[in-house]
Amino acid sequence: MAAVVSQRKKLANRIMIAAVLVTTFIMLIPIYWIATTSIKSFSDAVAVPPKIFFQPEMTGLVKVFTKRTQLRAPKYKITDQTLESLEADGVPGDVLVELAAVGKLYRTESQFTDAVNEALGPERATDYLALVVRYATISDPTPEKYADARWYEKLIYDSGEKILRASPYPNRLWNSVLISIVSTVLSVAMGTLTAYGFSRFRVKGEKDWLFFILSTRMLPPLVIIVPLFLMYRAVGLIDTHLGLIILYTAFNLSFSVWLMKGFIDEIPVEYEEAAMIDGYTRFEAFRKIVIPQSVTGMAATAVFCFITAWNEYAFALVLTARRAQTAPPFIPSQVGSGLPDWTAIAAGTVLFLIPVVIFTFMLRNHLLRGVTFGAIRK
Amino acid sequence: MATIRLSNIVKRFGPLEVIKQLNLDIKDREFVVLLGPSGCGKTTTLRAIAGLEEIDSGEIAIDGQEVQALPARDRDIAFVFQLFALYPHLSAFDNIAFPLKAAGVAKNEIAAKVKEVASVLRIGSIIDHMPSAMSGGDMQRVAMARALVRDPKAMLMDEPMGSLDAKLREELRTELKHLHIETGSTTVYVTHDQVEAMSMGDKIAVMDLGILQQIGKPKEVYDNPANVFVAQFIGSPVMNLVDCQCDGNGDVTHVVIGERHVDRFEFSKAIYEKLKAKDFNQKSLAVGIRPEAVLVERQPTNGYIKAEVDDIEPLGPYDIVDLKVGDDVMRASTRSRYVEREGQEVWIHLDENRLHFFDTVSGESLGI
Numbered sequence: 001m002a003a004v005v006s007q008r009k010k011l012a013n014r015i016m017i018a019a020v021l022v023t024t025f026i027m028l029i030p031i032y033w034i035a036t037t038s039i040k041s042f043s044d045a046v047a048v049p050p051k052i053f054f055q056p057e058m059t060g061l062v063k064v065f066t067k068r069t070q071l072r073a074p075k076y077k078i079t080d081q082t083l084e085s086l087e088a089d090g091v092p093g094d095v096l097v098e099l100a101a102v103g104k105l106y107r108t109e110s111q112f113t114d115a116v117n118e119a120l121g122p123e124r125a126t127d128y129l130a131l132v133v134r135y136a137t138i139s140d141p142t143p144e145k146y147a148d149a150r151w152y153e154k155l156i157y158d159s160g161e162k163i164l165r166a167s168p169y170p171n172r173l174w175n176s177v178l179i180s181i182v183s184t185v186l187s188v189a190m191g192t193l194t195a196y197g198f199s200r201f202r203v204k205g206e207k208d209w210l211f212f213i214l215s216t217r218m219l220p221p222l223v224i225i226v227p228l229f230l231m232y233r234a235v236g237l238i239d240t241h242l243g244l245i246i247l248y249t250a251f252n253l254s255f256s257v258w259l260m261k262g263f264i265d266e267i268p269v270e271y272e273e274a275a276m277i278d279g280y281t282r283f284e285a286f287r288k289i290v291i292p293q294s295v296t297g298m299a300a301t302a303v304f305c306f307i308t309a310w311n312e313y314a315f316a317l318v319l320t321a322r323r324a325q326t327a328p329p330f331i332p333s334q335v336g337s338g339l340p341d342w343t344a345i346a347a348g349t350v351l352f353l354i355p356v357v358i359f360t361f362m363l364r365n366h367l368l369r370g371v372t373f374g375a376i377r378k
Numbered sequence: 379m380a381t382i383r384l385s386n387i388v389k390r391f392g393p394l395e396v397i398k399q400l401n402l403d404i405k406d407r408e409f410v411v412l413l414g415p416s417g418c419g420k421t422t423t424l425r426a427i428a429g430l431e432e433i434d435s436g437e438i439a440i441d442g443q444e445v446q447a448l449p450a451r452d453r454d455i456a457f458v459f460q461l462f463a464l465y466p467h468l469s470a471f472d473n474i475a476f477p478l479k480a481a482g483v484a485k486n487e488i489a490a491k492v493k494e495v496a497s498v499l500r501i502g503s504i505i506d507h508m509p510s511a512m513s514g515g516d517m518q519r520v521a522m523a524r525a526l527v528r529d530p531k532a533m534l535m536d537e538p539m540g541s542l543d544a545k546l547r548e549e550l551r552t553e554l555k556h557l558h559i560e561t562g563s564t565t566v567y568v569t570h571d572q573v574e575a576m577s578m579g580d581k582i583a584v585m586d587l588g589i590l591q592q593i594g595k596p597k598e599v600y601d602n603p604a605n606v607f608v609a610q611f612i613g614s615p616v617m618n619l620v621d622c623q624c625d626g627n628g629d630v631t632h633v634v635i636g637e638r639h640v641d642r643f644e645f646s647k648a649i650y651e652k653l654k655a656k657d658f659n660q661k662s663l664a665v666g667i668r669p670e671a672v673l674v675e676r677q678p679t680n681g682y683i684k685a686e687v688d689d690i691e692p693l694g695p696y697d698i699v700d701l702k703v704g705d706d707v708m709r710a711s712t713r714s715r716y717v718e719r720e721g722q723e724v725w726i727h728l729d730e731n732r733l734h735f736f737d738t739v740s741g742e743s744l745g746i
């Protein structure tokens with residue numbers, strides 16, 4: 001009988017493991033997708049059906065960090081340089097003389113060939129046209145420029161663009177980091193203190209207060225975005241770090257209070273009472289007893305707050321423009337004109353993912369215990 | 379070390395009066411056990427002394443100084459909790475050192491003191507362990523070490539052994555007793571285990587419903603319970619309490635039990651006279667007798683009355699026997715296997731020197 005039970009258990013275990021693997025696999029698909037897109041060439045990225053095997057390249061990554069413009073179409077002009085080259089290739093002098101008369105700059109090849117035809121007459125033109133076009137073409141970039149370019153400039157030239165200047169993406173990432181960390185620290189700290197108060201003292205109308213705090217979270221953020229914009233404009237908080245920090249702190253606070261209250265309620269009052277009998281003030285007891293025992297909860301809360309602030313898009317889009325703009329509204333601004341450049345967007349997104357991964361990973365030990373909400377007793 | 383004096387303490391939780399006019403006087407170096415059923419206010423009393431609970435009226439004096447307005451940290455008292463006795467995030471050493479750090483004691487002095495108290499309590503080997511790696515007994519020892527280490531004015535313990543198994547309790551009981559003799563700390567110890575109370579207390583204070591029922595040496599409380607509650611709360615099995623009538627007929631006292639007035643015990647005349655002196659009420663009289671003071675004979679004996687064995691409960695060293703006397707049931711403790719079977723007829727008498735009489739209306743002992 002026991003053997004049967006354990007057999008069954010084994011099977012159940014296997015099924016569970018399989019289910020976990022399948023779930024993990026499904027969850028990882030989008031991440032795989034975005035990560036591979038970020039190192040594909042543009043044509044591979046938009047290929048249908050999607051390519052599994054491809055030549056990885058850094059173009060997407062370079063694009064996020066640069067402001068670029070389309071390369072100009074080639075222009076045609078017969079310069080001294082052109083004549084020298086033609087002479088070196090054995091073009092007779094009379095032809096050169098007549099060609100020298102075609103001094104204008106032509107924007108299209110057909111206009112240029114027309115001009116050459118007219119200057120040389122149809123017979124000679126057919127003999128020399130190809131050569132003339134070749135030496136008279138002013139390409140963008142010029143071959144010398146291309147030869148001198150650095151590897152990343154070449155990648156961009158190859159994709160039909162040229163770099164104007166560095167993009168503000170590093171700055172946007174920095175804004176994201178700064179705003180998210182500061183607002184997370186603030187909302188966890190304030191949330192912990194508030195939760196401690198609610199947990200340990202008899203607060204009149206405690207239930208109503210807690211519900212009110214939670215209710216601030218029930219309104220869809222977009223509903224208040226316009227009034228908020230007007231208020232922020234009036235007090236000069238538009239496009240400031242402080243503006244977003246205040247907003248995200250307020251936004252996360254309700255969540256932080258509720259979560260931390262759950263954790264602090266789990267800590268027996270006796271520990272603090274013991275500390276107060278041992279000669280400490282209430283605040284010291286809070287610092288030395290409650291804080292060390294709620295780090296798990298604080299870590300879990302911090303991860304949730306950080307992720308919310310980090311991912312926030314709508315407010316950042318409306319309330320910031322450049323100085324305090326965070327990464328989320330910046331990345332899609334890369335779409336630009338014409339076809340969206342998925343490789344650049346993917347590369348930006350992958351970079352954007354890394355800090356959250358690091359942050360979550362650093363706190364993973366606390367997180368595992370934290371998300372079980374004290375269900376596992378020490 | 380110090381004296382503790384509680385005068386007219388009242389504590390309410392909302393409309394509920396949990397402690398009613400409590401007076402308690404604890405001498406220096408005394409070990410007082412607060413004993414009472416669950417919910418009678420023992421913990422609340424202790425917390426009031428420690429300063430964890432504000433009292434509604436009355437005075438608390440430690441060493442003659444009124445402290446009811448002082449916060450807990452200024453009362454210089456140690457408290458050992460039943461559960462959650464140790465800070466879970468600190469090692470044994472840090473737990474014991476915790477109160478010293480609050481007092482700003484120098485590091486090397488802390489180490490020396492912790493070491494000393496650890497050796498007294500024999501926890502030197504686990505001094506670096508975290509609470510999660512300790513057994514229940516070790517935890518309570520460390521908790522006591524933490525209480526002792528700063529030499530407080532008084533030690534308060536709230537069922538410190540409540541969660542331990544019987545064997546460990548016995549062991550710790552002896553240790554604690556010795557520790558108390560050695561350190562001589564004024565101690566208030568809460569328990570609802572009367573064996574603990576009897577064996578450890580210099581004095582036992584019995585509480586019920588927020589009222590102090592009786593305080594005295596264990597022997598006093600056992601031998602002269604002040605009222606029905608104390609009589610029946612202390613002692614196991616509980617004291618027999620039977621409604622009775624009493625009359626003095628010439629040279630003897632008759633104590634008649636049962637409806638039919640046929641079962642009468644005969645005692646010396648002095649009993650009746652003492653009762654009469656107390657102005658007793660015939661209609662509300664009850665006689666109390668501890669099971670070990672019920673004398674049982676297998677043969678008819680002069681002055682004994684007949685009873686029938688209803689139930690035998692063998693406990694090893696002695697048996698508890700339920701005896702039917704008329705309509706009443708009395709429990710007696712006998713030598714083991716003295717009474718052989720249920721339904722057997724035996725003859726019983728009551729030890730005259732160990733009779734108690736109570737007024738069933740007021741519940742008070744008549745003090746015989």
Ligand SMILES: Nc1ncnc2c1ncn2[C@@H]1O[C@H](COP(=O)(O)OP(=O)(O)OP(=O)(O)O)[C@@H](O)[C@H]1O
Pocket residue numbers: 391396414415416417418419420421422423570
């Ligand atoms: N904070 C509180 N709020 C309201 N009522 C309380 C509070 N603390 C205790 N009580 C009530 O006061 C009464 C006495 O409680 P107390 O804890 O002192 O009893 P106790 O004698 O220690 O019982 P036990 O042996 O179960 O520990 C109980 O009825 C309890 O419900």
Ligand SMILES: [Mg+2]
Pocket residue numbers: 420421422536
């Ligand atoms: Mg209690």
